[in-house]
Amino acid sequence: MSKKAVVTPWEIKGDIDYEKLAKEFGVEPLKELPKVFNDNVLFRRKVVYAHRDIGRIMNAIKDKQPYVMMTGLMPSGKFHIGHMVLAQQIIFHQKMGAKLYIAVADIESYNTRGQSLEESKKIATEEYITNYIALGLKPKNCEIYFQSNRSQDAKKANAFYRLQNILAKHATFNEFRAVYGEITPGKMISSLLQASDMLHAQLPEFEGPIPVVVPVGIDQDPHLRLARDITKRFKTYKFTQLSSTYHKFMPGLGGGKMSSSEPTSYIALTDTPEEAERKIKKYAFSGGQPTLEEHRKKGGNPDIDVSFQYLANYFEPDDKKIKKIYNDYKSGQLLTGELKQILIKKLQQFLKEHQKNREKAKKLVNKFLNH
């Protein structure tokens, strides 16, 4: 049975129709992509599927001009394979030559979830940043900061603080209501703060006017709409309009969204290979038929099979191999148990390698902080 979807920056549930959502929000589908993008599985397989003004970023990459990749994270619970979607994009832009700005949204977590700043700091460093580094993030041209503590450099910190407070003049209450539905003072502050996260790289104390791309989950588009509208009205300083890209969410093991508040929905990057195997076998939603005979006769449905989605979107980059898995499953030649086994093997390899990298990464965290 399909459940009605709710997608706002602070709540995601139900069965999401991504194309419909893109239309509703007014974002463009990502169609023709340059080779450098297509070489990346997330773009090629349309996990990153929509955008606003991405042309400006593609031109910067093509012409070897500087640009900034700015994004943020809400630190909560375990870092799981769903979080990898954004991590991989951050690393992609670093390889493309972008300067990276990454905000730890500790103030947003405090104001919208009541999570203490200390707790956010601990989760952000031990879970998020450590895993980003283990996945390949490099310290060069990369600033990770906390919303509650932008910079050691007073000039930069003050510039951020100033911007954050004067953006309020350029937004209206009705706009907040239209953009967010139910609105609280904490949410209002969070969205204006996020607007300054996204815009401040262009201040003279930072990079000056420069193209900025913000890769986010599609749920975050309301924040971009607000920030882009403010940008148009803001006359104090001329910002280059923001670009953004939107990704789909990695499905949870049982379908729905993968969520750190629900351990049976995720594979954490710190799960042991045995734990990962157990979870896939027990919880991964199958598109197969109830009996072997039926499966052989009617075939399975890879489009709703969670193990297949994990392979297609992340763990089997080889186009020929994934096509064969798709066809074999659909024809009934490949059984659910066999499909799960293909995923388990890939996933275990990845986790083993990643967990070794994590040990090295732990020692490097400080290189990414304290700007």
Ligand code: TRP
């Ligand atoms: N609101 C974002 C989230 O829930 C986190 C965030 C804060 C962010 N500042 C940002 C995302 C700036 C993109 C750009 O995950």
